Amino acid sequence: MTETLKQGSATAASRIYETLRQDLLNGRYRAGERLSITLLRETYEVGLSPLREALNRLAAYGLLRQENQRGFRVLELTxxxxxxxxxxxxxxxxxxxxxxxxxxxxxxxxxxxxxxxxxxxxxxxxxxxxxxxxxxxxxxxxxxxxxxxxxxxxxxxxxxxxxxxxxxxxxxxxxxxxxxxxxxxxxxxxxxxxxxxxxxxxxxxxxxxxxxxxxxxx
Amino acid sequence: MTETLKQGSATAASRIYETLRQDLLNGRYRAGERLSITLLRETYEVGLSPLREALNRLAAYGLLRQENQRGFRVLELTxxxxxxxxxxxxxxxxxxxxxxxxxxxxxxxxxxxxxxxxxxxxxxxxxxxxxxxxxxxxxxxxxxxxxxxxxxxxxxxxxxxxxxxxxxxxxxxxxxxxxxxxxxxxxxxxxxxxxxxxxxxxxxxxxxxxxxxxxxxx
DNA sequence: TTTCTGGAAATAATCGATTATTTGACTCAG
DNA sequence: CTGAGTCAAATAATCGATTATTTCCAGAAA
Missing domain, CATH: 1.20.120.530 (GntR ligand-binding domain-like)
Structure with missing residues (x-):
């Protein structure tokens, strides 16, 4: 009953999206770095589907670049x-x-x-x-x-x-x-x-x- | 060998993203309508994962509204x-x-x-x-x-x-x-x-x- | 009648396993 | 050596099945 104190109840995808966004803003990942999905999975202890959904959102938002069949990269700093x-x-x-x-x-x-x-x-x-x-x-x-x-x-x-x-x-x-x-x-x-x-x-x-x-x- | 004539080779998620985007612009779905994932799957004959990734992108782009645990809705026209x-x-x-x-x-x-x-x-x-x-x-x-x-x-x-x-x-x-x-x-x-x-x-x-x-x- | 409550049905979200593609090392002909 | 070709390992993308949450409706209580 005290479980869903959090308003609305965030999905795993939303949580990992917000975490990743903050980590990207704080420069946790090098500019231009390729983000290994397998590695991210272990780092954030999250399933594959919500992780990929979060990455897709971040790419659409402009914090990541998505290359078909080649995963996600952090944007360069120029x-x-x-x-x-x-x-x-x-x-x-x-x-x-x-x-x-x-x-x-x-x-x-x-x-x-x-x-x-x-x-x-x-x-x-x-x-x-x-x-x-x-x-x-x-x-x-x-x-x-x-x-x-x-x-x-x-x-x-x-x-x-x-x-x-x-x-x-x-x-x-x-x-x-x-x-x-x-x-x-x-x-x-x-x-x-x-x-x-x-x-x-x-x-x-x-x-x-x-x-x-x-x-x-x- | 003549399979990948398409440049780069688009992923299923990218293809369904573009299709859905066009359909949304053309008013195929009513304003405010709730998009049933199951129905979309059948309509576009596409798997669940790429479909969800496309929907996440569209929501981040601003063509859909995502409500946690309640799926995706077409935006209103006001x-x-x-x-x-x-x-x-x-x-x-x-x-x-x-x-x-x-x-x-x-x-x-x-x-x-x-x-x-x-x-x-x-x-x-x-x-x-x-x-x-x-x-x-x-x-x-x-x-x-x-x-x-x-x-x-x-x-x-x-x-x-x-x-x-x-x-x-x-x-x-x-x-x-x-x-x-x-x-x-x-x-x-x-x-x-x-x-x-x-x-x-x-x-x-x-x-x-x-x-x-x-x-x-x- | 109206307002709860419980639970089944619908559906969104997630997981685990599989398939497809790329990457990089290795081979061998030139 | 050099570069094209080949194959295996790595990894991205997708699928099918499962879990979690919401929705909806019947029935009880006010």
Whole structure:
């Protein structure tokens, strides 16, 4: 009776999908590496069918490349693709932020302040994985009320792509601090409903993050 | 020996994925309908594993909705989502067309002229499925050299979404003709490298298509 | 009548075994 | 040596059967 506390009850395929996604974002597997299905089976102690279903989803999502009869590979990390992802993030998140500032209500303002506070409180001794979660949620909260489900979907997808680069890059303290202070400025501009400047700042923020991430390319 | 004439040799999962994708775009299944796996198996005469893999891909791509333990459903057709898709197409294809006009070379001009010619030649008695192919290829050709793989990916995805609405809508001859003539104008503006006007026209073109598609919503 | 409850039928998810394809080492002719 | 051809091992893809979950309906209780 206490078994299905988890809402909905996730399938094995969904669980392994989420685990694999996180592991891919965290750079557990080398760029370009071929993922051996047999090996993955043993590593995650999961059956063949749910594993293959998860891999198929990840490939459709763009975190893996599927070659017929030759299994699945981790995507490469290239300067060209990082530039593409960065520019797309600039455009789409800039657009979304402007819309969010136009449509966001008081509830949004509260959520945004809360997300920023939690992120700012997380200091040196916070586990990286936890910080990453707070960071993701902050950026989600920022654009959340833009009014377009597809825009949010694309932004999340690009965030995942971007994180593959960012998370394996060495942590540059100097830039790290600058990026952190930009989070605060973004909140201020958002609450002031200054769409123009907010858009300019988030574009700068993304470009700066991209500089940090660049060294992870081959 | 003459077996594998097909390039690369597609897997069963890839084949059924493509077939199902087309059938979904063509409205073979009702909006919101629950897809019975057992029934699909019989319909397409395919094994369970490749079928499930294809369904997982389609769900990740956004053409199906997956509910844990409750299988797969066709997405609904709603005015709100059509509006969202339309606005996203306007923004992204507008952006891509400007970039394509800036970067496209002579080869692009040729391809574009060819695609437009083939589309224009297709008349009343051309099979619908063939016309749809030419139409897709025309719009692809238009934005192809924009320089961003992710932008092209999102545009294709939105095209598929949009087609679910457009293809099940009744064929309005009046608007149909107007849309056709816009294809020619788009080519003219592209070849003249008139980015501003071309962008304006493609946005108008998308809005007009959306008007045609609106009556397919519940 | 309406609302539970139990359980059978339907169906989604998973497993174990089998088949098909690729990979890589080895052979041998040139 | 070199390169084409061959075969065995590795592994990806698929199948058939089993397990787990949901759905639906009959019957009991309120």
């Amino acid at each position: 300067r060209e693709e990082l530039a593409d992802i960065t520019e797309m993030r600039r455009q789409l998140e800039g657009m979304a932020l402007e819309l969010a500032i136009r449509h966001g209500d008081e509830e949004w303002e509260s959520q945004l302040l809360a997300a920023n506070h939690r992120l700012a409180r997380a200091g040196e001794h916070t586990p990286v994985v936890e910080w990453e979660g707070l960071h993701s949620r902050f950026h989600s909260a920022l654009v959340e009320p833009c009014g377009s489900a597809w825009l949010l979907r694309f932004i999340s997808q690009l965030h995942d792509q971007f994180d593959r680069y960012r998370r394996v890059a060495p942590r540059a303290q100097e830039l790290r601090h600058q990026l952190d202070s930009q989070h605060q400025e973004l909140v201020d501009l958002a609450l002031a409903r200054n769409a123009r400047q907010a858009r300019a700042l988030i574009e700068e923020h993304i470009t700066l993050s991209s500089e940090v991430a660049k060294c992870s390319c081959r | 005015r709100e989502e059509l509006a969202d898709i339309t606005e996203m197409r306007r923004q992204l294809e507008g952006m891509a067309l400007e970039l394509a006009i800036r970067h496209g070379d002579e080869e692009w001009e040729s391809q574009l002229l060819a695609a437009n010619h083939r589309l224009a030649r297709a008349g009343e008695h051309t099979p619908v499925v063939e016309w749809e192919g030419l139409h897709s290829r025309f719009h692809s050709a238009l934005v192809e050299p924009c320089g961003s793989a992710w932008l092209l990916r999102f545009i294709s995805q939105l095209h598929d979404q949009f087609d679910r609405y457009r293809r099940v809508a009744p064929r309005a001859q009046e608007l149909r003709h107007q849309l056709d003539s816009q294809h020619q104008e788009l080519v003219d503006l592209a070849l003249a490298r008139n980015a501003r006007q071309a962008r304006a026209l493609i946005e108008e073109h998308i809005t007009l298509s959306s008007e045609v598609a609106k009556c397919s919503c519940r």
